[in-house]
Amino acid sequence: MRLFAFALILPLxxxxxxxxxxxxxxxxxxxxxxxxxxxxxxxITILKTQTTREGRExxxxxxxxxxxxxxxxxxxxxxxFARKISDEDFATYQQLLxxxxxxxxxxxxxxxxxxQLVVGRSQSKKKNFIVNSQIEFDNGRQPIxxxxxxxxxxxxxxxxxxxRVIGVWMAQEQRDSFASVLKNNRSDISALLSHIRKQINAxxxxxxxx
Amino acid sequence: MVRIQFIPLLLAFSLAACASNQAASPTYADDNDPYExxxxxxxxxxxxxxxxxxxxxxxxxLTVPQPVRASVRNFxxxxxxxxxxxxxxxxxxxxxxxxxxxxxxxxxTVGVLGxxxxxxxxxxxxxxxxxxxxxxxxxxxxxxxxxxxxxxxGPPRDVVGLIVDTGLNPITHMGDNEAEGxxxxxxxxxxxxxxxxxxxxxxxxxxSVDFYASVRSLYRQNRESEIRxxxxxxxxxxxxxxxxxx
Numbered sequence: 001m002r003l004f005a006f007a008l009i010l011p012l013x014x015x016x017x018x019x020x021x022x023x024x025x026x027x028x029x030x031x032x033x034x035x036x037x038x039x040x041x042x043x044i045t046i047l048k049t050q051t052t053r054e055g056r057e058x059x060x061x062x063x064x065x066x067x068x069x070x071x072x073x074x075x076x077x078x079x080x081f082a083r084k085i086s087d088e089d090f091a092t093y094q095q096l097l098x099x100x101x102x103x104x105x106x107x108x109x110x111x112x113x114x115x116q117l118v119v120g121r122s123q124s125k126k127k128n129f130i131v132n133s134q135i136e137f138d139n140g141r142q143p144i145x146x147x148x149x150x151x152x153x154x155x156x157x158x159x160x161x162x163x164r165v166i167g168v169w170m171a172q173e174q175r176d177s178f179a180s181v182l183k184n185n186r187s188d189i190s191a192l193l194s195h196i197r198k199q200i201n202a203x204x205x206x207x208x209x210x
Numbered sequence: 211m212v213r214i215q216f217i218p219l220l221l222a223f224s225l226a227a228c229a230s231n232q233a234a235s236p237t238y239a240d241d242n243d244p245y246e247x248x249x250x251x252x253x254x255x256x257x258x259x260x261x262x263x264x265x266x267x268x269x270x271x272l273t274v275p276q277p278v279r280a281s282v283r284n285f286x287x288x289x290x291x292x293x294x295x296x297x298x299x300x301x302x303x304x305x306x307x308x309x310x311x312x313x314x315x316x317x318x319t320v321g322v323l324g325x326x327x328x329x330x331x332x333x334x335x336x337x338x339x340x341x342x343x344x345x346x347x348x349x350x351x352x353x354x355x356x357x358x359x360x361x362x363x364g365p366p367r368d369v370v371g372l373i374v375d376t377g378l379n380p381i382t383h384m385g386d387n388e389a390e391g392x393x394x395x396x397x398x399x400x401x402x403x404x405x406x407x408x409x410x411x412x413x414x415x416x417x418s419v420d421f422y423a424s425v426r427s428l429y430r431q432n433r434e435s436e437i438r439x440x441x442x443x444x445x446x447x448x449x450x451x452x453x454x455x456x
Contacts, residue, residue: 075453104417108410125444127451142336145440151450161450167435173427176241180423195419202416 028152029122032129035158036148039067040117040133047109056106061098069151069159070098076161077175081182085189093189096196097174103200117146127152241426242355242365249357253422256359260404268404281325283402286381287336288317288324290395293378297339301347306439309334337439341378342371346437355426363429 046059064070074094075082082090112135120132129150134143147164162171178192185191243249271279291314298307313329313336320328330336345367346352353366364372381395382388404411418424 072450072453076450100417104413107417108413123442123444125447126449128444128447130442130444130447142330147442149447164435167432167440168428169431172431173424176427177418177420177423180241180420184420192419199417199419 025124029124029129032124032131032150032158033119033122035067035150035160036131036133037117037119039063039148039160040119043109044112044117047112048114053106056110057102060102060106064098064102067160069153069161070094072151072159073097073161073171077171077178079175079179081179081187081189084187089189089193092193093196096193096200099200100196118143124152129158241423242352242430243426244354245356249355250422252357252359253425256357256362259360264400264404265408268401268408271401271405272408279402279405282398284317284321284327285324286395286398286402287327288314288321289381290379291317292380293375294337294339296378297341297344297375300341300344301339303339303439306337306339309337338436340371341374342368342433343437345371346433355430363426368433 042063043060046056046063050056050059071094074090074097077097078085078090078093085093115138116136117133118136120134122129122131124130129152131148131150133146133148135146136143145164145166148160149162149164149169150158151161153159162169164170181192181195182188274282291310295307295310295314298304298310313334316329316332316334317324317327320326327336350367352368356364356366356369358364358369361369361372376382376392379392379395382391385391385394414424414428415421
């Protein structure tokens, strides 16, 4: 009898719960799009208002601090090797990675200050959210696809994990190049740290023109 | 041919390219590079060719007015679009084949023999497909990552794809000599793509701790994305929360 009651109640419960879950998912996917729109607006504002390299880097540092979980990104980009190094080395690595990302993206994004980012579809699976967008140009150039991988934290907020440009995840690209350096230097973390320092010192590039 | 446009970022050293790993996403696969020593030597050869030939030519090409370069690109894209149409069809992507056919028709007529691209403005944006992707769709393995002089990244599946696409490319058959036609299409596409991405490629080279490995990653990830037509398989994404527990 109890089983019979359960069999009756279960479909009813599932039936009631399913639309609620779908609503939650839809609301979260919408929030993810808002997160990306706000983040892009912040970045574009920095590119438009900050004309010095230092100004742009300070702006991007603030965005990373506020919107990305750098410890997680550092863990990912180091791969399985992250578990094999001391806490001190990991802290140094994370700090250097932070600097590298700021310098690289302040430069790479420098040319897009006057373009428009159009946010498209948002999809999710568990805590992973992928938001599609594209950079549109007014000079007839083909749009550039830009996808955002967000992660929903325990408190319900979003953090940026990775960005995919024309099909290429940037954190994955960093991870692959770091793995190669480690492989070719007998897994010596100091060799990787030295390579990253070198890129940070060389990676500033030219002063922004916009 | 068609693949020349697939990721201009990679064209620093390769005039054209193509490939991927469809069995496992490259996101979590190893580097699939058993011949790395040989490949790095070939990469150095291409870097040298790029520095001394392709890059200077591309810089010179940038002095041609932008509208003229755009028309050259449109004209070539339209001429080679049967390659994409054929591969759309072979993959059973009927809606994409419809877009390719419509673009060919519209751009050849309204677009004055392909010099202009009104189809994009009409909501029919360009996409590319090549035989390397078609093979991947039918589960043909990628094979080991290879770096080929002039060609750039070229795992076996993509080299086979390039040969088939060269045969499908109308430009190959336009002149008296098929080799010359193929080389012309290859060179024009390569120079145009290189010219459009001079700064981007320099920036990637400057900011990478290992440029060879970065190119390999860019190539494999991009090909995977192309095979999936840009779609993300959310089931393949890892649980990032695990990274917090280590």
